[in-house]
Amino acid sequence: MSSHQISVTINGEEHTREVEARLLLVHFIREELDLTGTHIGCDTTSCGACTVLLNGVPAKSCTVFAVAADGAEVTTVEGLGNGGLHPVQQGFTEKHGLQCGFCTPGMMMTSKALLEENPDPSEEEIRWGISGNLCRCTGYVNIVRAVQRASELMKENSDG
Amino acid sequence: MIPPSFDYHAPDNLEEASRLLLANPEAKLLAGGHSLIPMMRFRLAEPAALVDLRKIPGLSGIREEGGSLCIGAMTRESELEKSDLVQSRYPLLADTTRVIADPVVRNLATVGGNVAHADPGNDHPAAMLAYRASFVACGPSGERTIAASDFFTGPFSTCLEAGEILTEIRIPASGAGSGGAYQKFERKVGDYAVAAVAVQLQLDGGQVAGAGVALTNVGLTAIQAGAAEAALVGSDGGDAALDAAAEAAAAAADPGDDHRGSADYKRAVVRVLTHRAAASALARAREAS
Amino acid sequence: MAECRGLGHSVQRKEDARFIRGQGRYIDDIKLPGMLYLDIARSPYAHAKITKIHEDTAMAVDGVAAVITGKTLEGFKLAWMPTLMSDQQMVLPVDTVKYQAQEVAAIVATSRYAAADGAAALEVDYDPLPVVVDPHEALKPGATKVRDDKESNHIFHWEHGDADGTEAALAGCDTVVEQKMHLPRIHVASIETCGCVASWNPVEGHLTLYLTTQAPHAIRTVVALVTAHLGLAEHKIRVISPDIGGGFGGKVPVYPGYVLATAASVVTGKPVKWIEDRSENLQADSFARDYHITARLGSKDGKVTALKLDTVADHGYSDAAANPSKFPAGLYHIATGSYDLENAHVSVDGVYTNKPPGGIAYRCSFRVTEAVHAIERMVDLLARENGEDPADFRLRNFIKPEQFPYQSALGWEYDSGDYGAALEKAMDMIGYQDLRAEQAEKRARGELMGIGISSFTEIVGAGPSKTFDILGIKMFDSAEIRIHPTGKAIARFGTKSQGQGHETTYAQIIAEELGIPPEDIQVEEGDTDTAPYGLGTYASRSTPTAGAAASIASRKIREKGRKIAAHLLEADEADLVWEQGKFYVKGSPDRAKTIQDIAFAAYTNHPQGLEAGLEAISYYDPPNLTFPFGSYICCVDIDRGTGQVKIRRFVAVDDCGVRINPMIVDGQIHGGLTMGIAPALLEEISYDADGNITGGNLMEYLVPTAMETPHWELGETVTPSPHHPIGAKGVGESATVGAPPAVVNAVVDALWHLGVRHMEIPMTPARVWDVLNEHGAAATR
Structure with a gap:
């Protein structure tokens, strides 16, 4: 039931929020930050629709607690092109x-x-x-x- | 699917982690989370607290030292996949890592988690049994080393005591004439094995001097197939020996009927995979001679 | 003038711009101020009486605002809702649950997490009841009755064709093959699950429903019909279907969650979101298939003459199939397929069991996959029984090109086809004779290799108003095109893309007809307040219906354009020549008026007596269905040790008539083939004797990854539809329909010399190994 202050750098911008320990990273990205390009397609870590880059490596963000991403660098599809198209x-x-x-x-x-x-x-x-x-x-x-x-x-x- | 609430701790040393576990019997360790979090989302696991190991230094890395390949428990599967050391000298481990879950999952899933979760469907336990690996655990009464053959006590259960944390996996260092292979038969990428077989061999002058054979997902735990090992040791690795080992491994398997197939089928798959894994291990061992 | 890039151009998709930037707007991306979240508590039992729902256990959870039960809904006469097949299904049970994972109560809360906690906390007392899961058992006297409001578990008997004539013809055959086959339950498993946001405005009495639906207009009418007694009227209902993450038929039905979110919004006065989990999606949403078929096919002197199919259809606890009203078994009577045979009879008996309701398509036009599976398996068997190669047997027995339009024994008029050309092309591409030679060598060495053919005929584009309706609404579809003064356009349709690329292909049709480049045409669908009424996108009907409407509406605009051009050129209309994008006076092509000139004049300088503006609408009632076809050849290798079937090569030659955007057509076929091999090899939802589901999540429901999917090899022939304005036939589902029997035929071919005559699907390694083992052919290495 604990809540924690976390700072996550998403697409180059640092975001600090107070989150419940159980908040999934994908919900942090979608709901807290309104970056809805990252999708949810399953509940068993099978589909990969929620894949983001977590410290540079692809990770299924439905299977990471946001609190465990404290201090991490995350890239979502919104940060892929960096202005233009990747x-x-x-x-x-x-x-x-x-x-x-x-x-x-x-x-x-x-x-x-x-x-x-x-x-x-x-x-x-x-x-x-x-x-x-x-x-x-x-x-x-x-x-x-x-x-x-x-x-x-x-x-x-x-x-x- | 939303996980239930819990208290979260991310200590920066093992003693503190161990203390937190002891203080809260309903707490669980969080490593890569790729077994635990899905179970929590289905509320099949409802730990009151999670103790995250990510901030504890020294739990990650791959090195050869003192006659062993030492793998930190928090080492990601993908690190094994990318390790030249593992890829060039530890083919059984390289094979095993490559077929765990899927490539994205392997970026976060940890070797220690795969071992300590002790799911009979997990792939590392059989590989570790075949390797004659040992596990280092730290706990309230200090550090101890546990043989893989003593570690797995049942489905999802190990001999780790309250407050004990798996910190390192030690695999006997690869030498001349050693070789191994992991043969996993899965319905699709990401699936648990219908059955899988790990074989590790040591050759000495064309003879099999040592053998480890272990099976995945055909029993309550990973199974070390001693009779299959015995059938190989002392042989020249010819087809007759491989057939005998395969037969013995099939007999050692204790699968049940389920949606992956009947017990008979799984036993047959163990037989086939044992033969194939042993043949591949032999070829690799000969190459390394 | 820019090149107009109409038909036949692989124009890059307009919709991609937002999707590749993560700017698509899917249902779960919609967030309204003050929105509440709804979660659903579900039954652990397949059949049980609910003795008590302890609502207080959920209400005690922080953030839970309301608990809705069947009793709550009963007060509003909303506990049951009608299905498209004149049956009814529960929104929430008042007293009894009929399948595992059935909705039991809805929990409304201030957050997604709180709603999930409420659903987990809700305690419900059940008295388990006997369960019936096997439809054959369900039909026996004394079987557990699934529905209290029905006489028995038998839902309907439907038959078509000449029963006596077919029996007589079979009796006169020199060769008859008989085979039972089961097409098990499968699920579309679109990567986006279903969901909705319901927003009720009590002041205006207005409901906005954002919904993952393939048929927004029909849904609006259904909502109006089922809520009329509550004072809701159709003009106060707006359905918006946002970007859809795959449909494949699974987003045609109305699911209880939609009704619950709507009821919750009305009760709370706030917007309410319901997004289904994957497990709920697989366990409770409409399934496809589940046909148990007994097939007989006969030939005389090597000529196919008679087909009989008797079928038991497991519909779960309610007939919630999504078929046109007059077709309880969909278009199953396309079962005579690509063959010229004179006698046929098909029958289907629908049955209730303790399973989820449904009977929708899985990327298939109303039970066509079941029909194609039956005929393509039987033709293969019959060819063998006649001692003939299955390719030669097909080539001899195909309907010949000169026989079109062809009247089938089961009453369809096939529009056009050249089946032999497609099969011969596929045989050339794969090197059929070489593969047969290789197979003989391998067989001599004890290796198992098989080659399987499927030469399917599809039936899509429902449909002509004389026979096709849904809830009485005729199955036309629509296009409304407006040309702006600067020559740009907006076009709106009654269909709804779920990935098919309508924004691009419809623009190309209009481009072809009017000469306006596709990038100058904005295509919109899915908002019932702005789009013309249409029946939606499923059954490969968008191009045959709305695509035709786009042509017809464009031509209406062109005809008005002719009057304006005549005015501008001071010429007689009859003297004008249309060349893509412009009118000119015969003989003076240099003095042309472009469609852009005409559009500007329509608002600035229109002739006296003619209304200003340049727009048109078409509600297109197709004169017939279209009949795409193709021939597929699959080559498999089988591991005798594990039973694993590996598709080595798969050649697909499709004929969907005229191709609008070849790149998109190929993409549709690639996807369709993948959803064709999936049920052949991997996917199944099954139930144990207690009605417990297997395959209820993506760990167990085996959707193929890139590793299980072969590299598809495509070919084409083009036989235009004679009755469609641009000769197109529709292509979204052909491959899913045609592929499965090719794989089965290949596996049976590999095992034929062992005495194997049939394989049920999915042909899992375990199932194949059992057969190998039974025939002494399993290897130990």
Whole structure:
């Protein structure tokens, strides 16, 4: 029943709030900060719709207590593009890697981290990398293409 | 699904964590939270307090020291996946880590949590049994080392005493002629095993000098299949020995019927996976000779 | 002038701009001032009498404002609500629960967390009652009766076709195959669950309902009908369907939670939000399938002649299927499929059991998947029984291109098709003969490999008003287009996209018809205050109905444009030539008036005697359904040790008529295929003898990840629909309908030499291993 003051840096901006210990990070992001791009799709840590970057790594924010994210850096889809569009966002739209858009923010956050670690992934590596994120619309083929396209764009950007 | 209320503590030293656990018998430890939090959301677990280990220094990391691979209990699964040391010298551990839950979950889930939660469906316990690993625990009466074979006492239960905290996992250091493999059969990524088999072998001049074989999710705890180990030790690792080990492992399994399949099916899967895991472990051990 | 990029262009989606930035507005993103939250306490029993609900136990929780029970609703005559199939279902039980996870009480609180605490704290006393879960048992005399208000567990008997003629034809066949098959319960499991925000304004007597619905207009009418006795009227109800995170049929029905949130808003005078958990979604929302089929198919001299299907349909405790009114078994009588056969009869008996109500689609046009599964399995069996390759047998027995329009034995008029071309293309793409050769080699080595075909015919675009209605409302759909003075446009529709890309494809249809580029056209749907009435998006009907309406409304605008252009060009209307985007006088193409010129003139310089403005509306009543088709070939390898089926390749050749946006069409097929292999291999919701659910969360309901999903290989043929304004047929569901039997046929093909003739779905490793073991083919390594 304890409540705690926490400070979390989200998309570069620090937010300090008093929260109940049981508040899930995803609710902190969505309800307290009104950043509704991060979605909730299940209650068993299965779907990955709530994936954000927690200190740089993809994490399912429905399975983290906000209080345990005190002092952490969080990036959500709203912070992905940094004003413009991130290559991953560009890749998803160019290759039709989204349909209803509900899994898309989580899928893109996972993809961003995947590409940062492995800038030139094979189809198998992409499929493996996104296997913690469910999509019901696309059948994944175009998500794979989207990540491949994002990889190209990131290379072009770094070459240029 | 919303977890029930609880008191939250994030001590910065083990003594304080241990004291908090002792003071509140309804408290639970929070490591990566990826087993506990879903259970809390379903209100299958309603701890009065959580003691978060995240601020305690020294609980995380992977190093070889004193003849062991030492893994801090708070080490994330993904750190094992990214560790050159683990990937190059500890193939059984590398195999195991790679099939736990899914890639995003592995970024937060911890090795210690997977072990200490003692879910018979968790993957590390069998690997640790096959490795002959030991676990370091700190508690009110100091530090002790527990053999993996003594650690798991039942489903979701271990020999850890009140106030005791798992701090480190020690796996015998990989040497020449050692190799291992983990074969997990799951219905889809993220699933618990229908059955899984861990095999760790030590070769000496073409003969199997030492063997560890253990099984996941076919009993109340991970099962060390001693008869399967015996069938391998002293053999040349030929098909006859592998078949005998597979048969023995299937006999050691004690599965129940459920939506993953009948007991007969699971036993058959154990047989097949034991053969495959042993073959893979052998190949790796030979490569490391 | 910008290139107009109408039909056939892979235009990037307009809707993506907000989705990739996290700016989509889904139901749970809606937050109104003073909003309360509703959670639902559910039954742990599949059948039980409620002896007492201790409301005080929930009221004692901090933040809980109200507890609503069946007794509360009974006072407002809202404890039961009608289903689309003239049955009724409970909003909340007054005395008895009929399935596990049924709603028992609603808890309204100041926060989501407090509402959940209230639901967890609520104590309810139950007296468990006997349970019936097997529909065959439910039909036996003396079976536990599920519904107190009904005579028996038998809901309906429906049949279609010539029973006697079919029996006689079967008797005259030289080869008849018979097979029982069960298509188990599955769930659409869209990644967004269902939910709503109800906002009642007591001063104005006005209700705004934000709702995850695929059919906002129909819902508004339903709400008006069921609340009329409480003084609510349709003009005071506004339904807004925001961005929807996947529908697939699961967001067609009215769920008790919607009614509860509405009642709670009326009671509290505050907006009330209800968002379903995933577990609730899987355990209580409408299911799909659950057909137990006994099929017989016969041939004479190698020619298919007669089909008979007898079916037991498990509807749970209420027939809450979402079918057109006159079709209790949907369009199941498409079951003769792609084959030219003269005799057919199908029957369905609906049955009550202690399971959740439903019988909706799972990305399928009203029971078409069940029909396709039956015929494609039976044709495969019959081919083998005739000693013929299943591909050759199909090619010989297909309806021939020259037979269209084709009158089926069960009364449908197929619009167009070239089935042989699609199958031959699929065979070429996958290298059918080479795969057969490889299979023979592998079989000799003891390896299990199979090749399966499915050549489906879909039936979509419901539907013509003479036969299709829902609650009496005809199944037309609508488009309303307004051209602004600067030549830009807004278009509104009675449908509602759930990811299909309507904002883009509808704009492309209008672009094709009027020459206005898609980016200059704003497409809106989902707000009943602004959009024209329509029946919504499901059953692959949007392109066949609302898409056609977009064409027709555009053409009306073009005709008015012709008058304005004649005025501007000082020419006779009859002398004007339309070329995409402009009118000119025959012979003088250089002196053209563009649609933009015409739009400006419509507001600034319209001819005397003609009304100003440039807009049109169309309520399109399709003259017939459309019949997309395709041929799929699946190649599988089976692990003899574990029983695991691995799809190595899957080639899908689809013919959905004219393609509006090929990129979006391919995306629909990719997704449909994935939802096709899922029930074939992974997904099932089952119940034990006590009615306890298995598969009630995403740990146990196995939605495929990218790792279980093969790399789809697509091909196409194009056979336009002759009656649709742009020749399009609809594509959202073809792949889900067509894929499952291809996978089953492949697995049976791999095991045929062992004596295996059929596999039930899902073909889990355990199930496949059992079959291998039974036939002495399980490996130990």
